[in-house]
Every structure is written in structure tokens, then in C-alpha cells.
Amino acid sequence: MNPLLGDRRATLILIGPALLIYSVVMLVPIIVSFGYTLTSGNAITGFTFSGLENYQRLLTDTRVRDALLLTVRYAVLMTILQVGFGYLLSLLYVFVLRKWSSAVRTLVFFPVVLPTVAVALLFQQMFAIAPQNGLVNTALEAVGLSSVDWFGDGGTAFLVIIIMDVWRSMGFYGVLLYAGLLDIPEEVFESARIDGASGFGLVRRIVLPLSLPVLVSSLIFSVNGTLKVFDSILALTNGGPGTSTSPLTIYMFDTSFRFGQYGYGSTVAFLLTVVSLLVTVFIFRANRRDLTKD
Amino acid sequence: MTSVDTAVPAVPAVPGSATPLRRPAPRRRGSSRRRVGQIVSGALVALLLVIVVGPLVWMLLGSFKTQTEFLEQPVWALPQQWNFDNYVFAWTQGNFAQYASNSVLTVFPSLLLVLLFGSMAGFALEVLVWKGRGAILITFLAGIMVPTQMILLPLFAAYFRLGLTGTLWPLLITYTATSLPLAVFLMATFFRAVPREIFEAAMLDGAGLIRSFFLVGLPMVRNALFTVGLVQFFMLWNDLLIALTFTNSGSLRTLQVGLLNFTGQFGSVQYGPLFAAICLNVVAILVIYLFLNKQVQKGLTAGAVKG
Numbered sequence: 266m267n268p269l270l271g272d273r274r275a276t277l278i279l280i281g282p283a284l285l286i287y288s289v290v291m292l293v294p295i296i297v298s299f300g301y302t303l304t305s306g307n308a309i310t311g312f313t314f315s316g317l318e319n320y321q322r323l324l325t326d327t328r329v330r331d332a333l334l335l336t337v338r339y340a341v342l343m344t345i346l347q348v349g350f351g352y353l354l355s356l357l358y359v360f361v362l363r364k365w366s367s368a369v370r371t372l373v374f375f376p377v378v379l380p381t382v383a384v385a386l387l388f389q390q391m392f393a394i395a396p397q398n399g400l401v402n403t404a405l406e407a408v409g410l411s412s413v414d415w416f417g418d419g420g421t422a423f424l425v426i427i428i429m430d431v432w433r434s435m436g437f438y439g440v441l442l443y444a445g446l447l448d449i450p451e452e453v454f455e456s457a458r459i460d461g462a463s464g465f466g467l468v469r470r471i472v473l474p475l476s477l478p479v480l481v482s483s484l485i486f487s488v489n490g491t492l493k494v495f496d497s498i499l500a501l502t503n504g505g506p507g508t509s510t511s512p513l514t515i516y517m518f519d520t521s522f523r524f525g526q527y528g529y530g531s532t533v534a535f536l537l538t539v540v541s542l543l544v545t546v547f548i549f550r551a552n553r554r555d556l557t558k559d
Numbered sequence: 560m561t562s563v564d565t566a567v568p569a570v571p572a573v574p575g576s577a578t579p580l581r582r583p584a585p586r587r588r589g590s591s592r593r594r595v596g597q598i599v600s601g602a603l604v605a606l607l608l609v610i611v612v613g614p615l616v617w618m619l620l621g622s623f624k625t626q627t628e629f630l631e632q633p634v635w636a637l638p639q640q641w642n643f644d645n646y647v648f649a650w651t652q653g654n655f656a657q658y659a660s661n662s663v664l665t666v667f668p669s670l671l672l673v674l675l676f677g678s679m680a681g682f683a684l685e686v687l688v689w690k691g692r693g694a695i696l697i698t699f700l701a702g703i704m705v706p707t708q709m710i711l712l713p714l715f716a717a718y719f720r721l722g723l724t725g726t727l728w729p730l731l732i733t734y735t736a737t738s739l740p741l742a743v744f745l746m747a748t749f750f751r752a753v754p755r756e757i758f759e760a761a762m763l764d765g766a767g768l769i770r771s772f773f774l775v776g777l778p779m780v781r782n783a784l785f786t787v788g789l790v791q792f793f794m795l796w797n798d799l800l801i802a803l804t805f806t807n808s809g810s811l812r813t814l815q816v817g818l819l820n821f822t823g824q825f826g827s828v829q830y831g832p833l834f835a836a837i838c839l840n841v842v843a844i845l846v847i848y849l850f851l852n853k854q855v856q857k858g859l860t861a862g863a864v865k866g
Contacts (some may be wrong), residue, residue, distance in 0.1 A: 269759050271688040275768035279687070283680035283739055284695065286672075290736030291702050294713035301712060308716035357607075361600045369604060371852045373611050378848050378855060380797045382815045383837045386822070387618050390830075396630070400617060403634050432610070441860045486863045493706050496799040500819055514800075517708050522804070527712045534708040541706060 301531035308527065319532040328508060328516060329533065333540070336512040339426070339498075340491040340544075346431050347491075348483050351438020352476075356468065358439065359446045370443065373436035381433070385500030388429045392416070419509025422502045426510060430497050438483055445479030446472070485548050492541045513537045618841075621834035622646065629830040645835035649821075653836055657810060658817035665727050665813065666795045669734035673742045674788055678780065680739075681746025682772050686758055696747065702740030710737075711804050718805065729805040730813070737801065738791045741862055745790075749783035750776070786858040789851065793859065796844070814840055 302319050304312040323329055354373060358366035376384065392415040393399035402412040415421045449472070457471045495514040498504065504511035504519075511519070513533060521530030621629075622645055623638035649655050683689075684696050718729040757779070761771035777784070802813040812820065821836050822828055848855055 269762045270686060270755070270768070272768050273689070276683050276687050276689045278769060279679040279683035279772060280695065283676040283699075283743055286676065286732075286736050287699065287702060287739050287743075290714065290732060291705075291710055291740075292698070294710035294717075295705060297713035298709050308712075308719045354607075357600075357604070362604070369608070370856070372608060374852070374856050375615075375845075375848060376611065377859065378793050378797075378844050380815055380818070380840050380844065382799060382818045383840045386818065386833065386837050387614055390621070390834075391614060391617070396828075398634065400614075400634055432614075436611070437859065437863075440856045441863060444860060483863075489704065493708075496797075499799065499803075514706070514708055518800075518803075521712055527716070531709075531712055534706065534712070537706050538709050541704065545704065 298531045298534060301528050302535055304528045305526065306528065307521075307525045310525070312528070315528065319529050322529060323532050323536060328511075329513075329536070331508065332511050332513045332516040332533075333536070335423075335510065336492060336494070336514075336537075336540070339423075339494055339512060340488055342427060343430055343434075343491045343494075344484060344487040346427065347434045347438050348442075348480065348487055350431060350435040351442050351483065352480065354435060354439030355442035355446050356472070358443045366443075370436070370440060374440055375436065376433045377437040379433070381496035382500045384429065384433055385497055388425060388501060389416075392425050416502060417506060419506060422506065422510050426498055426501055429501060430494075433497070438487070441483055441486075442476065442479060445476050448479075449475045481548070485545060488544050488548060489541060492537070492544065513540075618834055618837055621830065622838045624831055624834070626829065626831060645831035646839065648829075648832045649836040649839055653821060653832060654809070654812075654817060655814070655836065655839055658812050658814045661727060661806075661811060662796065662813040662815075665730040665734060666792065669731050669738065669795065670788060670791055672735045673738045673791055674784055676735075677739055677742030677787065678746045678777060678784060679772065680743045681748075681750050682776050684743065685747040685750040686753075686755065686776070687768070696744075699740045699743045702737075703744065707737060707800055711801075715804060724805075724807060725811070727811060730802060730811075733801050733805065734795050734798070738795065742787050742791060745787050745861065746780065746783065749780050753779050786854060786861065789847075789855055790858040790862040792847075793844075793855070794862075 301312070303314060303316060305315045305318070306312040358370055362369055391399045392401050394402055394412050394414045394417075398406070398412055401415070406412060413421060415425050453471060453475065454467070457467055462470060493514060494512055495518075498510055498512060499515055499518075502510045504515045508516075513536065517530050517533040517537065520526045520533060617635075620638055623641055623643075624632075625639075625644075628636070628639060680699075684692050684699075714729070714733060718724050723729050723732075753776070757775060758771055761775045762768070766774065797815065798813075799815045799819070802816045803819075806812050806816050809820075818836055818840050821833060
């Protein structure tokens with residue numbers, strides 16, 4: 266105990282404002298939202314108690330099943346792709362570009378800070394077919410293929426979402442993993458090279474194992490973020506065509522604000538919270554087991 | 560990383576850039592294989608840059624084109640003249656002046672509050688000694704992981720009951736609260752690196768805890784404040800979910816919600832103004848990023864815990 270730095274009144278004054286705002290605007294609403302799951306109605310019409318009805322509906326609702334599947338499919342695919350491309354970028358920065366990587370890093374990172382809505386509208390135009398072909402369809406026709414109505418079908422629309430989000434996020438993971446690679450001492454590479462390791466062998470036997478911790482934390486960040494995907498899909502396809510690209514977040518938004526069902530909307534939000542907590546805990550534990558095995 | 564054979568510079572074979580640095584290579588044997596490798600990696604980097612920059616250049620060019628150019632010229636054609644009519648249209652007809660002012664009026668006040676309260680709490684949690692600080696820190700950490708969707712509906716109901724709906728207050732309050740957990744967490748991490756002795760010395764000089772926070776603590780972490788400010792600025796400025804939930808009328812829209820409604824507002828697509836609107840939305844971000852790209856990259860990756 267350090268008596269100099271222990272003072273009740275000062276502590277209260279310093280932590281008070283943040284704790285008060287955080288409690289009133291986040292903690293209390295989380296609890297209230299949980300309470301909403303047991304009701305039906307909304308802020309304007311008032312709430313009535315409905316027991317476990319919302320949970321029963323959640324289990325049988327095919328739209329929830331589809332939305333959950335889409336969310337998981339998006340999260341898995343995006344995590345593999347954005348961390349994978351990010352890792353390739355970081356290897357490029359460290360081993361190929363070396364001292365000259367700064368400019369490339371800066372450029373490739375730029376899409377990360379762009380507003381998602383702006384990027385989504387830009388990609389809508391790039392993949393447009395009517396009234397006029399966008400860049401992508403024009404390029405397809407130039408090489409003798411025919412134009413594709415990208416947003417007319419759930420499968421191709423999903424593909425555009427993935428392409429756009431990889432474009433937006435790979436620079437971020439590139440820089441994140443680059444910082445991790447820089448932490449590996451140079452002597453390790455030197456001695457590995459003297460032992461005859463080079464190229465892919467060096468990457469596979471030396472670089473990959475040593476960068477595993479930062480790779481795993483990237484995976485956790487990625488899953489945690491991609492499960493909550495909202496902006497990019499809403500702005501690019503608005504969940505369509507139909508509901509074919511609606512993740513849980515958009516379904517929650519629709520039920521709550523378009524149909525005014527706060528109780529059921531909260532139940533969907535609760536499901537989303539449970540899924541992201543489960544996945545985070547799961548990855549943490551899987552990671553810990555691997556590290557103790559080695 | 561310095562390699563074992565430093566004789567061959569590891570520059571991609573981009574014409575011009577590599578030549579001044581080329582030195583005579585003593586090891587002849589591997590040099591032709593090296594050359595091929597350089598060309599391949601140079602081509603890869605070029606492709607990467609085209610993929611990243613291409614769409615942005617196309618967007619900028621499009622913002623100067625007229626509607627007839629869009630419909631009659633090929634998509635990759637350069638604009639026939641550099642006029643700013645599209646920008647004027649987007650700024651005035653598209654209400655962008657109003658949207659920008661809404662964004663500024665909500666993002667900057669909450670940034671100020673987040674930095675002040677966040678650094679105060681970070682200091683209290685990391686430097687001060689008191690019972691229960693571990694539990695409080697974990698409580699803040701939990702706030703980073705919980706999806707925002709979980710708090711939207713109760714907040715919407717509360718703002719409605721308090722009569723705040725129809726003003727910018729809901730945005731300002733929600734922005735401040737949702738940014739606090741990450742700010743508190745990051746500031747606590749930064750205070751960890753400041754030696755305790757400095758605060759103890761300030762205390763022995765009779766400064767008092769509050770005074771030593773403002774006069775000694777804050778100046779010591781001003782770089783951290785700047786980093787956290789940048790991270791939160793990008794998160795709030797680009798926010799769509801919260802803005803979409805609490806802006807029920809056109810005059811409250813932030814830049815992002817305004818841009819999202821832009822296509823719907825003008826019926827069939829007005830390409831030029833749309834591209835100009837996208838560019839307008841990007842300009843502020845671009846300027847900040849050009850000047851501060853190192854800090855932005857460092858800050859945003861430090862804030863990666865928030866998905």
C-alpha cells in the first residue's frame with residue numbers, strides 16, 4: 266500500500282464522471298435490454314410482459330437461422346482473408362520492401378480510415394450493371410466475358426461484400442502484423458540464414474512459429490469485429506436482394522426499428538452478444554491449450 | 560531487417576527508384592535469380608498499389624464528370640473539364656453543409672469529454688491505490704466487447720421519454736459513453752509506463768492528487784492523449800449505427816447518414832454529384848491522414864481490441 270497515492274476523495278473525483286456516464290449509458294441499458302427480451306411492444310406503444318415467448322420465437326425463426334448462418338459465414342471467411350492478406354502484406358513489408366515499406370504501408374492503410382458508407386457507394390458504382398456498366402463489368406467484357414448483375418443475387422452480392430471489406434481492412438492487419446514481425450530479433454533470422462534456411466522455408470519454420478502470438482490476437486480482433494458487421498453490408502446491399510445478405514445486426518435493426526418490436530429485437534441483440542462472447546472465450550482457450558502443448 | 564548479403568539492394572524493380580542505390584554485387588552466382596525475384600516482387604507491389612489506389616482515383620475523376628459524360632463515355636475516360644459544379648450541387652442541394660456541421664457538433668464535444676474523463680479514470684485506475692480498482696477496470700473492459708446493438712433500444716426509449724429525440728444530444732451522449740471504455744483502457748495502459756516516483760514527488764511537494772494529475776500526469780501523457788483522440792475521432796466520424804438510430808429527421812443527419820440517403824434523395828442516380836459527395840466525405844479524413852499517417856496507423860492498431 267502506498268499512502269501517498271491513496272486518497273478516497275481524489276479517487277472519487279477522478280473516476281466518478283467516467284464511471285457515472287459508463288454506468289448510466291451502457292451498463293444500465295445492457296440490463297434493461299435483457300429485461301426487454303421478456304416483453305413485447307416498444308417505446309411508443311409501451312411494453313407488456315410476455316415471458317419466454319421471444320426466446321421460443323428465436324429458436325423457430327428461419328430468418329434468425331439464416332442471419333446467424335450469414336454472420337458466421339462472413340466472420341469465418343473475412344477473418345481468414347483479412348488476416349491472411351494482412352500477413353502476406355506484413356511479410357512483403359519486412360522481407361521484400363524493408364526500409365522502403367513506409368510509403369506502401371501508408372497507401373495500403375488508407376482505406377482503413379475511409380468512411381464505410383463512402384467506400385460502399387464507390388463499390389456499388391464499380392460493380393454496377395445498370396443503367397451503365399461499372400469498372401468491373403467493363404473489364405469483364407474487355408476480356409471476353411459477359412457482365413454480371415452483382416447485386417441481383419445473394420451469392421454474388423456476398424462476394425462483393427467480401428471483396429470490399431478485404432480491400433478496406435487488409436492494410437490494417439498488414440500494419441498490425443508488421444509491428445509483430447518487427448518484434449522478432451534480427452539475430453534469429455541471421456542464424457537461420459546461416460543454417461541454410463531461405464525463402465518459404467524461413468517463413469514456415471522460423472517466421473510463422475515466432476509470429477504465432479500476434480497472429481492469434483489478430484484472429485481474435487478479427488472475429489470479434491466481423492461478427493458485428495453492420496455498416497458495410499447496410500450501405501452496400503442493405504441486406505438484399507431480399508434478405509439474402511442480412512446478418513444478425515441488420516435483422517436486429519429491422520425488427521426493432523422497422524417493425525417496432527423492441528422485445529424481439531433485444532432478443533436478437535442478446536443472441537449476438539452471446540455468440541461474440543462464446544467465440545472470444547473459445548479462441549482464447551484454444552490458444553492457451555496450443556501454447557502449453559509446445 | 561539487414562540481410563546477410565546486403566550487396567544487392569532489396570528494392571523492387573520499379574524503374575528509376577532502384578538505380579541510384581545499386582552497388583556492384585560481389586556475388587555473381589545468384590544475381591540473375593535475384594533479378595527475376597526483384598521483377599516479380601516489383602510487379603506484385605505495382606499490382607497492389609493499382610488495386611488500392613485505382614478505385615480512389617476513379618472516384619476522384621468521376622466527381623468532375625457531367626451526367627452525359629457518365630452515360631455516353633466509357634467508364635475509364637478522363638473528365639472533359641475540371642469543373643466543381645458537382646461539388647457545389649452536393650454541398651448545397653445535397654445539404655452537406657448541414658450534415659458536416661452536425662458531425663462536427665457531435666463528434667468534437669464528445670471527443671473532448673472522452674479525453675478528459677477517460678484520462679482521469681485511467682489515472683485513477685492505474686496510478687492511485689484503492690480497493691476494487693481491478694474490478695472496475697474489468698467492468699470497463701467488458702464494455703469494449705459488448706455489441707452496441709445491446710444498448711440501442713433502451714437508450715432510444717430513454718431519450719424518447721426525456722424529450723431528447725429531435726436534438727443532437729442523444730448522439731453526443733451515446734458517442735461519449737461508447738467511446739469511454741476503450742479510452743479508459745488505453746489511458747490506463749499509457750499511465751502504466753509513467754514512473755510512480757514522479758507523482759510521489761509531486762505529492763511530497765504538496766501538490767495534492769487532483770493537482771498532480773492535471774499539472775504532472777496529463778502533460779506526461781499528452782502523446783497518448785493525441786493517439787487516443789485520433790482513434791476515437793475516426794471511430795466516431797465514421798460511425799453509422801448510432802447515427803442511424805438516433806437521427807430521425809433530415810436536419811439531424813451526420814455526414815455518414817446524409818451520404819447513405821444521398822442516392823435515395825435524388826431519385827435516379829445523379830452520378831457526378833454522388834461521386835462529389837463521396838469525395839467530400841473523404842476529404843477531411845484524407846487531410847488528417849496525410850499529415851498524421853504514422854500516428855494514425857499506430858493509434859488504430861493499438862485500439863484494435865475494439866472490433
